[in-house]
Amino acid sequence: MKLKGLADLDEVKREGLRLLYPDRVKIIVGTATCGMAAGAGKVVETFRRVIDELKLEAIVEETGCIGMCQKEPIVTVYRPGQTKLVYHSMTPKKAEELARQLAEGNPGTQNALGQIFREKALLSGEERVLGKNGGSAPLSEAPDLDEIPFYRKQLKIALRNCGYIDPNDIRHSIARGGYYTLYKVLTEWKPDAVVEEITKSGLRGRGGGGFPTGRKWRSCRDAKGQHHYIICNADEGDPGAFMDRSLLEGDPHSMLEGMIIGAFGIGGDEGYIYVRNEYPQAIRKLTRALEQCHEYGLLGDNIFGTEFSFDITINRGGGAFVCGESTALMASLEGQVGEPRAKYIHTVEHGLRDQPSCLNNVETWANVPAVMGKGADWFTSIGTGGSKGTKVFSLVGTIRTTGLIEVPMGISIREVLEDIGGGVREGHRFKAVQTGGPSGGTILVDERGATVRTEPATGAYTVGIMPESLLDLPIDFDSLTEAGSMMGSGGLIVMDETSCMVDVARYFLRFLAEESCGKCLPCREGLRQMVNILDRICEGKGEHGDIELLEELGNVVMDTSLCALGGTAANPPLSTIRYFRDEYEAHIYDKNCPAGVCKALIAYGVNAEACTGCGLCLKACPTDAVFTRKPKAGESTPKLREGRDLHDISQDKCIKCGACFEACTFDAVVKE
Amino acid sequence: MATEAALKTDIDLAPAEALIAAYMDNREATIALLQDVQKHYGYLPRPVLELISERLNLPHTQLFALATFYRAFSLKPRGRHLINVCTGTTCHVRGAPMLLEAIERECKCKAGGTTADGRFTIETVNCVGACALAPVIVIDEEAHGRLTQAKLKKVLDQYK
Numbered sequence A: 001m002k003l004k005g006l007a008d009l010d011e012v013k014r015e016g017l018r019l020l021y022p023d024r025v026k027i028i029v030g031t032a033t034c035g036m037a038a039g040a041g042k043v044v045e046t047f048r049r050v051i052d053e054l055k056l057e058a059i060v061e062e063t064g065c066i067g068m069c070q071k072e073p074i075v076t077v078y079r080p081g082q083t084k085l086v087y088h089s090m091t092p093k094k095a096e097e098l099a100r101q102l103a104e105g106n107p108g109t110q111n112a113l114g115q116i117f118r119e120k121a122l123l124s125g126e127e128r129v130l131g132k133n134g135g136s137a138p139l140s141e142a143p144d145l146d147e148i149p150f151y152r153k154q155l156k157i158a159l160r161n162c163g164y165i166d167p168n169d170i171r172h173s174i175a176r177g178g179y180y181t182l183y184k185v186l187t188e189w190k191p192d193a194v195v196e197e198i199t200k201s202g203l204r205g206r207g208g209g210g211f212p213t214g215r216k217w218r219s220c221r222d223a224k225g226q227h228h229y230i231i232c233n234a235d236e237g238d239p240g241a242f243m244d245r246s247l248l249e250g251d252p253h254s255m256l257e258g259m260i261i262g263a264f265g266i267g268g269d270e271g272y273i274y275v276r277n278e279y280p281q282a283i284r285k286l287t288r289a290l291e292q293c294h295e296y297g298l299l300g301d302n303i304f305g306t307e308f309s310f311d312i313t314i315n316r317g318g319g320a321f322v323c324g325e326s327t328a329l330m331a332s333l334e335g336q337v338g339e340p341r342a343k344y345i346h347t348v349e350h351g352l353r354d355q356p357s358c359l360n361n362v363e364t365w366a367n368v369p370a371v372m373g374k375g376a377d378w379f380t381s382i383g384t385g386g387s388k389g390t391k392v393f394s395l396v397g398t399i400r401t402t403g404l405i406e407v408p409m410g411i412s413i414r415e416v417l418e419d420i421g422g423g424v425r426e427g428h429r430f431k432a433v434q435t436g437g438p439s440g441g442t443i444l445v446d447e448r449g450a451t452v453r454t455e456p457a458t459g460a461y462t463v464g465i466m467p468e469s470l471l472d473l474p475i476d477f478d479s480l481t482e483a484g485s486m487m488g489s490g491g492l493i494v495m496d497e498t499s500c501m502v503d504v505a506r507y508f509l510r511f512l513a514e515e516s517c518g519k520c521l522p523c524r525e526g527l528r529q530m531v532n533i534l535d536r537i538c539e540g541k542g543e544h545g546d547i548e549l550l551e552e553l554g555n556v557v558m559d560t561s562l563c564a565l566g567g568t569a570a571n572p573p574l575s576t577i578r579y580f581r582d583e584y585e586a587h588i589y590d591k592n593c594p595a596g597v598c599k600a601l602i603a604y605g606v607n608a609e610a611c612t613g614c615g616l617c618l619k620a621c622p623t624d625a626v627f628t629r630k631p632k633a634g635e636s637t638p639k640l641r642e643g644r645d646l647h648d649i650s651q652d653k654c655i656k657c658g659a660c661f662e663a664c665t666f667d668a669v670v671k672e
Numbered sequence B: 001m002a003t004e005a006a007l008k009t010d011i012d013l014a015p016a017e018a019l020i021a022a023y024m025d026n027r028e029a030t031i032a033l034l035q036d037v038q039k040h041y042g043y044l045p046r047p048v049l050e051l052i053s054e055r056l057n058l059p060h061t062q063l064f065a066l067a068t069f070y071r072a073f074s075l076k077p078r079g080r081h082l083i084n085v086c087t088g089t090t091c092h093v094r095g096a097p098m099l100l101e102a103i104e105r106e107c108k109c110k111a112g113g114t115t116a117d118g119r120f121t122i123e124t125v126n127c128v129g130a131c132a133l134a135p136v137i138v139i140d141e142e143a144h145g146r147l148t149q150a151k152l153k154k155v156l157d158q159y160k
C-alpha cells in the first residue's frame, strides 16, 4: 500500500500499535549482533519450541539492543495491561523455565533487570502506561528500568526506538511516530526552511569531526550540478565503536527518514548508504527496510503522493578503514580504490561523480527527524553552548557495565564511567579511557595508587582518591579537542591496570599503518617506522632516545599527511607518552612491563601460598610446561589441599600463552 | 604453470558469466561484482578475474588493485569455514592476541592461512561491533562472544 496522506499513515500507526501492544503475551528477544554473540539465537528457538509444546498463546518477536549488551541475551516480556519485565543473561534453560512460568501466569523474578512501567515514544509524544499500581505483586521488587543507574542519566534521541520495535517491520516504527515528520516536512515546509531549521538546531556531525550539519547542507544545496547526492556513512571502521551498527540493526527507519528529509531540504535526487561488509545483519535489515519503504511509497517516485522523488541504494564496503573518510568513501562508491584526495576540492560541490554530495553519519541522519519533528528550539535546549543534543557512545573495555549509551552533551566523563558504567571491574584500578577511535587520544590518567572502593548504598564500584584530573571534563566536541583527544565517533574504551599503554599505542599504530592507503609517504613509511620502534620497546629492546624519536616522527606524520588518518595517527603514541611516560621508561630502561602484558618482559609463575593443587593449570597448558612437585622445605603452602601436589611452571617450556593464568581460579598463577 | 592450468579447469565459469551479465552496463559496480564473485566462489579465482577484465574491458591492474586494497577479498581459496578473529580495541585489551595464538595452535595454521585439511581459514577482522562481549570470534557469520582459550575447542568442534 502506498501511503498518500495522513489518514493512511494513521491507519498504519493503529495497526502498528496493535502489534506493539497486542492482546496476548509477547516475548521479545534482543537479537542484534551482540545478542546473537551471547546466544540469543538459541533462546529464540527455545521460546518458540516451548510455547508450542505448552500451547501458550504468545508471540515471539525479535528486536534490537536496549544498550546493555553485556547482559545479553536480553528478553522483554509484555503482558497485556501489566508492566513489561526485562530479563538479562538468558539461556535456553532459563528461557524454558520462563515460558513455563508464563504459561502459569506467574513469571519469576530471577534474572529480572527491571520492569517498564510506562513507555514514551519521543516523536509521537505519546506515553503509554503499562502496569497499573506498579504491576503484578511478585515482581514489585524489580526496579523501574529507567531508574537503574545504567539508564537514569541517559537521554535517547537517536536510539529512541532501539530495543522497542521489531526493526524488520515498518509498522512498528510508524506506531512510534516514524515518518510523520517526513510527511509534515514534505507537505508543509519549503526546502530552504528545512536547511535553516537544521542550522538553527546547532546539530553537528556525529561521525567524528563535528562539522555543523546545517552548514554542510547549505553549501550542498547551493552548489550547482546535474545531481545532488545524499550519502550515509555507515562504514564505522573504528575498532571499539558499534553505535552505527546498533542503530542500523535496531531501528533502520529513523536513519532512512532522516536521509529522505535531508534529500528534500538539500534537493537531493539519489541516495547511497555505504555500509561495512563486516555488519551482515545491518545490511539485511537495511535491505528489508528499503523494500518496505518502496512498498509504502516512502521511497521512489512521488513520495506521499507529492512532487518529491528520491531513492536510496545500499553499497557494501570492502573492509578498508580509510574508506570511512569522505573522499575515499566516494571513490569507493565509484568502484575505485578508496584513496582520499585533497580537501580543497569540497565534496559538497564536487563529490560523488563530481556532483554536489552531502555525506553524513548514521547517527547524524537519525537525529534529523527528531530535530525537524520537535523543532530546533527543543534540540538546542539539550547539551552545551557549542554541542547540542546527545551523543551515543559505546562504553567498553574493563568497565562493569559495558554497552551502548546515549547521553546529553555536557555530562562529565566521570558520570558516564562511574554512574552509568558502574566504574571499573571489581578489584581493579582505573587507568585510562580512550576516546576518538584509533586516531583519538588516550586521556584521563593519574590513578596510580588510587583504590577501588565499594559504595554500600548502590553496590557500585567507584574510583576513589581521584586527583584533579581530566575525568571531570564535560563531553562535548570542543573540550575533548582541547584536552588533546577528540569526540570521534563515540567509542569510549576503559582500561585498568591490566592494560599496557605502550602496547595500546602500538596496537593503534599498527592498525593505522596497516590501514593507511599508502598514498603519502609520511603516513605510509612514518607509521611503519613508529611501529618498528614500539615493537622493539615491547620486546625489551628499546633504547635511550626512542621516546624522543617517536615524538618527532609523530609530529612529522601529523603535519605532512594528506588526510585525517595520517593527520591524527600519532595521537595514541603522543598522548600515551604525555601521560604515561614512566611506562615507556620502565620498558626501555628496566626491561619491565608494569602491566604484565608485553610477553618478552614477563614470565608466568605459581605462587605456592595460593595454589590449591587443583590442577586446572596443568590441564590448560598446551606445552606441558606445568608440572607438579612436592613443596620444598620451608615453603609455605597454606592452601594446598590434602593429598595434592603443588604446581609449578617450567620456564624453558612455557610459551607464555596465558592459558594457565586464565584457568586458575585461585589467582595462584602470577605474572612476574 | 601446471597448477594454474588445473585451477582453470576446476573453475566453473558459468556462474561468473551470469554475475557479470548483471553488471554489464555499470562499471562503477566493479566492487559489488567482486563481492558477488567472492560470495559465490569463496574467493576471487584468477580465471574469473580474467573473464571480468575481458567482458567489462577493464585493465587487469585495476581489478588487482581492488582485490588487494579491500580486506573482504581473497585471491586464495578459503577453507570450508572462515574464522574471523576480532582484533578490535576491546578484544585486544581483553586478550584477543593470546586467543588468536591459541586458535593458530589448535588449527596448526597461521592467521591468513587455511588448515591442511581445508576445514578452516583463519583471518582477523578489525571490529565486528560486539565489543561488550569481547573477545569475540566470528565463524561463518556466527559470532561467539566471551570466548576463552578453555572454551575454544568446544566452539571449533561445532564446525566440521
Ligand SMILES: Cc1cc2nc3c(=O)[nH]c(=O)nc-3n(C[C@H](O)[C@H](O)[C@H](O)COP(=O)(O)O)c2cc1C
Residues within 6 Å of the ligand: A204, A205, A206, A207, A208, A209, A210, A211, A213, A233, A234, A235, A236, A237, A238, A321, A322, A323, A324, A325, A326, A327, A359, A360, A361, A362, A364, A365, A489, A563, A564, A565
Ligand atoms: C580515516 C577516517 C575514517 C573515518 N571513518 C568514518 C566512519 O567510519 N564513519 C563515519 O561516519 N565517519 C568517518 N569518518 C569521518 C568522515 O570522513 C566524515 O567526516 C563524516 O562521515 C561526516 O559525517 P558527519 O558530518 O555526519 O559527522 C572518517 C574519517 C577519516 C579521516
Ligand code: SF4
Residues within 6 Å of the ligand: A322, A339, A340, A341, A515, A516, A517, A518, A519, A520, A521, A523, A524, A561, A562, A563, A564, A565, A566, A567
Ligand atoms: S594520510 Fe595516509 S591514509 Fe591519508 S591519504 Fe595519506 S597515505 Fe592515505
Ligand code: SF4
Residues within 6 Å of the ligand: A604, A620, A621, A622, A623, A624, A625, A626, A649, A650, A653, A654, A655, A656, A657, A658, A659, A660, A661
Ligand atoms: S603460560 Fe601457557 S605455556 Fe606457559 S605455563 Fe601457562 S599455560 Fe603453559
Ligand code: SF4
Residues within 6 Å of the ligand: A606, A610, A611, A612, A613, A614, A615, A616, A617, A618, A646, A647, A663, A664, A665, A666, A667, A668, A669
Ligand atoms: S590452577 Fe591454580 S590453584 Fe590450581 S594447581 Fe594450578 S596454580 Fe594451583
